[in-house]
Amino acid sequence: MDSIISTFHIDWKIIIAQAINFGVVFAVLYIFALKPLSKLMAERSEKIAKGVDDAKTNAYMLAKTEEEYNTAIAKAKAEANKIFQEGKKEAETKRAEMLETAKNEVASVVENGKKTLEAEKVKMVEEAKKEIIALSMLATEKLIKEKPDLNNL
Amino acid sequence: METSNVKNEFMPARNASSIADAGGEEISQEITLFAEPIAHYENFVLTNALLTSWVAVAIIIALAIFLRKGLREIPGKLQSIFEMLTEEALALCDQVTADRALSLKIFPFAISVFFLILVSNWLGIMPLGGFGILEQGEHGLTFVPFLRGATADINTTLALAVMAVLGANVFGAFSVGLWKTFNKYVNLKALGGIFKKLRHEPTIILVAPITFFVGLIEIIGEFAKVASLSFRLFGNVFAGEVLLVSMAALAAYVVPIPFLFLELLVGFIQALIFSTLTVVYFTIAASNHDEHEHEAEHEKSIIIN
Numbered sequence: 001m002d003s004i005i006s007t008f009h010i011d012w013k014i015i016i017a018q019a020i021n022f023g024v025v026f027a028v029l030y031i032f033a034l035k036p037l038s039k040l041m042a043e044r045s046e047k048i049a050k051g052v053d054d055a056k057t058n059a060y061m062l063a064k065t066e067e068e069y070n071t072a073i074a075k076a077k078a079e080a081n082k083i084f085q086e087g088k089k090e091a092e093t094k095r096a097e098m099l100e101t102a103k104n105e106v107a108s109v110v111e112n113g114k115k116t117l118e119a120e121k122v123k124m125v126e127e128a129k130k131e132i133i134a135l136s137m138l139a140t141e142k143l144i145k146e147k148p149d150l151n152n153l
Numbered sequence: 154m155e156t157s158n159v160k161n162e163f164m165p166a167r168n169a170s171s172i173a174d175a176g177g178e179e180i181s182q183e184i185t186l187f188a189e190p191i192a193h194y195e196n197f198v199l200t201n202a203l204l205t206s207w208v209a210v211a212i213i214i215a216l217a218i219f220l221r222k223g224l225r226e227i228p229g230k231l232q233s234i235f236e237m238l239t240e241e242a243l244a245l246c247d248q249v250t251a252d253r254a255l256s257l258k259i260f261p262f263a264i265s266v267f268f269l270i271l272v273s274n275w276l277g278i279m280p281l282g283g284f285g286i287l288e289q290g291e292h293g294l295t296f297v298p299f300l301r302g303a304t305a306d307i308n309t310t311l312a313l314a315v316m317a318v319l320g321a322n323v324f325g326a327f328s329v330g331l332w333k334t335f336n337k338y339v340n341l342k343a344l345g346g347i348f349k350k351l352r353h354e355p356t357i358i359l360v361a362p363i364t365f366f367v368g369l370i371e372i373i374g375e376f377a378k379v380a381s382l383s384f385r386l387f388g389n390v391f392a393g394e395v396l397l398v399s400m401a402a403l404a405a406y407v408v409p410i411p412f413l414f415l416e417l418l419v420g421f422i423q424a425l426i427f428s429t430l431t432v433v434y435f436t437i438a439a440s441n442h443d444e445h446e447h448e449a450e451h452e453k454s455i456i457i458n
Binding site for chain 1: 312
């Protein structure tokens with residue numbers, strides 16, 4: 001043991017001095033570097049974790065909102081389609097009704113026209129007949145007057 | 154404080170190389186196994202290794218204060234490097250401890266060991282060997298450099314190893330309790346178990362003394378840890394310095410350069426090994442042996458049932 005101590009010059013005073021050196025390094029590194037650095041890194045990690053959580057929450061909320069939006073849009077589309085279909089159906093019914101009414105009116109007008117025309121025609125024929133009779137009477141009278149010998153026939 | 158002019162008598166491993174002539178007298182530089190004294194203060198001898206160690210401490214303090222002042226939420230270059238180092242070192246710690254909470258407790262000690270050894274190792278190979286004092290010795294003038302790798306002195310490595318092993322035991326005492334830590338070495342619990350379990354387990358009369366003896370061997374193991382840690386680091390760093398001096402003696406300018414880089418790597422690896430082993434010792438000290446025994450007994454009962 002003595003030979004080892006003398007060979008390597010093992011000196012307890014230097015060992016203590018070196019131990020103190022290490023103690024100083026440990027204390028300084030812990031107080032000035034490791035503790036504040038760890039605190040800062042932990043805070044940053046916490047912030048990042050919070051940021052990630054917030055981002056997840058936001059993404060979830062965005063997805064939920066998007067889903068709600070899509071549902072609302074689909075619902076609105078369905079309702080609009082329904083309203084449109086109903087409107088179309090109603091319009092078609094009204095159109096058919098109006099068409100029917102118009103057809104009826106046209107038929108009535110045509111019927112009335114026909115009736116009037118018929119009446120006019122009958123009237124005209126009557127008048128024409130009267131005229132023809134009158135004319136025939138006149139012509140006969142004229143002829144008798146011009147040729148009295150006809151009365152002798 | 155006065156400058157020493159007495160050459161030390163203990164120089165068993167010396168590798169002297171002539172430096173230059175000073176007024177007709179040859180100056181030699183010797184590679185010694187021990188750190189050379191450069192000054193005395195009463196009974197205290199200031200060695201060049203201790204001086205280097207102080208320089209290393211000063212550099213670390215300066216770095217720590219500089220880092221503290223420059224701490225920002227958005228990190229700068231130095232802070233980024235330190236943060237990256239911290240993250241990587243913690244991940245390495247986790248591989249040993251398998252527990253982040255335990256890693257966080259051990260980490261400040263281990264990283265302090267790492268930085269002190271790393272800076273000391275690298276300071277030792279800095280090309281500042283030209284600064285020193287001339288001492289009158291038996292064989293003429295001897296050049297003693299001011300800087301010698303702090304870890305190339307067994308006193309430094311011994312101090313660090315003692316701190317690591319002692320620190321591990323203190324940590325163990327705080328983690329698992331003083332009584333359990335004491336029982337790890339002087340296993341009174343095992344001896345006491347003879348009276349408790351003799352009826353159910355007659356074999357305990359053989360097992361308990363062996364367990365007690367194993368505990369005593371653990372005490373020797375702690376000294377072996379100190380020796381192993383200190384001599385490994387000292388041997389590697391000292392061998393590196395010898396290698397560099399030998400290479401420089403062979404060819405002064407180009408040849409030592411690759412070896413300088415090699416020594417930079419060796420310095421880093423040795424610091425890493427020492428600090429990793431420190432983490433291992435701390436982890437072992439903090440592990441509760443009783444829990445393992447209980448778990449083993451529980452598993453045994455499950456298998457039997």
